[in-house]
Amino acid sequence: MSTTPAVLVLEDGRAFRGRAYGAVGETFGEAVFSTGMTGYQETLTDPSYHRQVVVMTAPHIGNTGVNDEDPESRRIWVAGYVVRDPARTPSNWRSVRSLDEELAAQGVVGISGIDTRALTRHLRERGAMRAGVFSGPALGDHATLLERVRSSPQMAGANLAAEVATTEPYVVPALGRKRFTVAAVDLGIKGMTPRRMAERGIEVHVLPVTATLEEVYASDPDGVFFSNGPGDPAAADHPTALMRGVLERSTPLFGICFGNQVFGRALGFGTFKLKYGHRGINQPVKDLATGKVEVTAHNHGFAVDAPVGEPSPTPFGRAEVSHVCLNDGVVEGLRLLDRPAFSVQYHPEAAAGPHDAAYLFDRFAALMEDRRA
Template structure:
């Protein structure tokens, strides 16, 4: 066997984790985070929310089922870099058409294998997510001080606006499946394919629009509802999306947001957001619905959260009526859901579409469907009243 090429993961605090080159060779930089999912690595890699991040998998064996053309969440791999302890040497699955190594090399993703992912995860859990770099092949031989200096030159995730890098360039539509009940305009901040399918399956024509969409362009589509997707970056750097959402709320258009969309709803309502020490990333996060007391196991991928009062109804600082926190993470009491009480709008911080699972929260899409139907019924009643109240013509 050929001698493995060296690689090293370098963190901005100077901690180094040696390993071997995997995927493309060279250097890459991003925020080092860890993901705890035991499965679904293809969905993780193609989730645009991971743009700008070097993902360390806590599960030791990655790549054992290969890669297929049915499960990607977007058009490419988005992670800035990838790390695993023991990538599988064999891809064995009836749907596999390529190996993980093939796709990492094809998309130019610099990875590292053979490192102590347990030690790296414990370090990030204690010290927090931080800037990092992977140096492989010839770049692994650079002077350690030079490698560290290169890492420290990189911008931090705080203040980063990354939605333009992952959003669609043009509007496209996915038609409703089954009986059509209306349409939804998705502002693509890093949308996942599973979300689009979940909405189409609820009878909605799905119009996916660029993150740069204006109010006029959005409402030219005559949407029954508006949806804000997941996505990468700092919500504090997305003032334009907050302003757009405030217009949506003012018009009383039904709204649903997930992940980044939850943070932007929080900002639109006047709440602050903040950066979590190491974030939530994985498919095993317990979240309680404060209204029902039901606990669900949910999929997460976020490094920022909303700062809002828990356990009581409050008047929103931005003047959009009353709101309440509806869901909370049981591990650390992070806000995981918001609901407006005087407007048809709600959001959750986690991923109810959750490919490759869990599916405890899929019912939230049904809740959104019901919201759209209720708004449509109200419009119909208002129109009928207006017709009845209109003066009738005739000869005197």
């Protein structure tokens, strides 16, 4: 275990001292907390966490080490990592190296040995905020470190999808008999998402966030998908315009997470920043059409500002809120009543997390089947 001193400094001046975990140095980002007790490898490699310092509320992290099967993308995306009691020796039949070794190898600066319960309570009361993690030679006096944190970029207004998305299109083939072709706009897509579609006989053409409408339709898709991703949806003007082009053609459309927020903007709704967001694999969501409650995986700091209840008029017909979070009433899903389009704010691919929402991929396939018929 590292004995190198480290400190986490929040932009409101509060500091937490501990030990370096992973790489030694300094990093900056938005401090947020994740409530998942498992699935830390999927969290670390989720592009939606780009430029965020992730605080794990579960005290024991790293118990199962790191393997080469579970990453959701090509690298770790979190800006920094905060844990209380890291595992001294990982134990799992798939483990090939320890978590701290992986963090160090990828240059991710972290801190351990701090009271993550106190930090989480602070973020819940004060809201997500900028933070810096400093260790080794990067340590300095508090006033200097605080000034550096306060001069770092804010998440509000950040347009980050292009920094994490693919720059070249690629294809994920259908498993077994091919049923449909889907054009997936990569806003920060997780690897499990096209895999879940491939399991349903869908050939997925993953496109860069900069794709044009002509490029989206070059594969003659049966449906179009907009993925999760990082940043402020209010800054995502190109994906919003692109989605409006898809809606005008009435092509079956499915969006998740950031794609849900873009969907909201495309319909004419606003978006806003949540106080501390939803992050973890245990968020209760209610389907307003069926009354069913699902336990779902979340990672979002922004939400759609749409009225719950009666349908709202939009340029593409009537829209309604389809799902809400039972913890705080936040909009967790939208759907059009006059065109084949819907979205959810959470992760139906559930890596890691519960599988309650996996049926949404079947719903997308049903829309494409109906459109074809």
